[in-house]
Amino acid sequence: MRKNSTRASRLLDSGGLWELSLKLLGARACTMGELRAKLRLKAAAAQDVETTIARLKSCGYLDDRRFAESFTAARLENQGLGKRRVIQDLRKHRIAPALAETTVQKTYETVDEVGLIESYIRRKFHRSGVGALFAHEKDLASAYRRLLRAGFGGGNIIRVLKRFAANPDLVDQFEEEPQNEGDG
Template sequence: MRQRGKRTPRPLDANGLWELALKALAARACSTGELRQKLRARATNLEDVDATLARLKEYRYLDDRRFAENYAAARLENQRLGKNRVTQELRRRRVAPSLAEAAVEKTYGQTDEVALIEEFIRRKYRGTTPGDLFQDDKQLASAYRRLMRLGFNSGNAIRALKRFAAHPELLDQFEPPPETSEE
């Protein structure tokens, strides 16, 4: 009796890998690392994967720098995420760490992170007056953790939360890591 379920995809030659890569890039932008992983899973010859990636780069269909910059700009514009989260997501998408950090720095260079945090707090708690927000340490801790998950710097998160907290002195217990200054 024949089993139903997932079929194993047939291995592809160089032309098949080229078509698969074009279809993948047409569906959504990919980093070189993501596309390499997809192609390796289907390749009959691993050398064809490198040749296909080189050809894509030659035609400028694949560019990790452009991908990282566009990804970071989209996350800032649409989701209003912090730098740390975007850098982490780019690394998860197999972008080189130095390239990810450079793209995020370029995108977030003129952005005031405290203003982003304040905008998030106003949007998230829009029915509440600022003095009524975060009445106790549990609410403050919850808001702080949420801001950390969104990728914001802890010092900036504390500064912004102090402006909205009913009792800002409760935030003194949250010790932000020391800021590194380059001199």
Template sequence: MRITRIERESRLKKRYQIFVNEQALISVHEDTLIKHNLHKGMEVNQHTLRDVMKADERNQVRLKALRYLSYRPRTCNEVRIYLAKLELNPDDIEHMIAELKDCGYLDDRKYAHAWVEERKRNKGYGWLKVKQELKAKGISDRWIEEVHSQFAQEEQRQLAMEIAERRYLRIQHDPWPKIERKLGQYLQRRGFSLGEIYDVLAHIRAQNRIERE
């Protein structure tokens, strides 16, 4: 068998129809065409065509994964879940994850560090909240422990204090037990520890000379 024609498909960009013995047999992406050096006059057999088709399927999955990654950074687990929805078998999924990691498209360590900084800076979240988010995204305990160092104890306390003081201005006319409950629950939802919350509440009460009722 021999490739007698290669024609670009009119409706699909970067896809080509491969004619073998003047019969349209397969359609492949431009990447596959180049990688396998498919050209007019090339001798092929059933084994060659199966390999080309399988390679093209992998390339299609890769392009979908890259499109998914183009919207925003993702974790390995997020991409794994996305690929599973394409009904790929687990081995193919792990092969694609490994390929994307090797090419630098996936890096959970880098992702974890960037996520921590963004959540601290833009959301004012404490460590417990951020840790919960990282776990939900499938970040390994190894990287979670590493990024924990980005939450210095004094920095955490200062962040909790700033958030609580802003919140206090909105509820300062309430009775202290109600203020204490509201601020405590608010800080807890934002991921601060009970020890940090206790210190902040004690500081606000002392700073504003509030008598415990």
């Protein structure tokens, strides 16, 4: 049997937290909230965590605004996701809600959501052919839910699905959401 090591022996001082934070940031970009949570688990003293975070910020290694901007741009360009989904993902990464909102609004200000939805449909539903896929009510409902999860506005989803549906009248039964800033 292995000898049980105590938690106190694994706790890190300020220097150890600095090394750990550099290792974590070298492996993957982190937000202040994510890094703070990881460091708190290893810190011998709580004030060492805040000191380390402040030092990382002053050196330019940790910047939530830069993280949010690159994350948002990557989600738009690589995955073609809607505003709501990107905001939700940023919040999961512990980005401040106001920063998440402003970053996403800035990145998506020139994006045509209808075009983005059409592109998403062509990319994600290409296997069975769009016409065949949207021939039945259950398939339209499934596509509608999937597009909502991808962060698109309900009104724009309905407009696009009407164009792709074999029977556009089936789309009329979906409940339109109130127009939000994400709907174009």
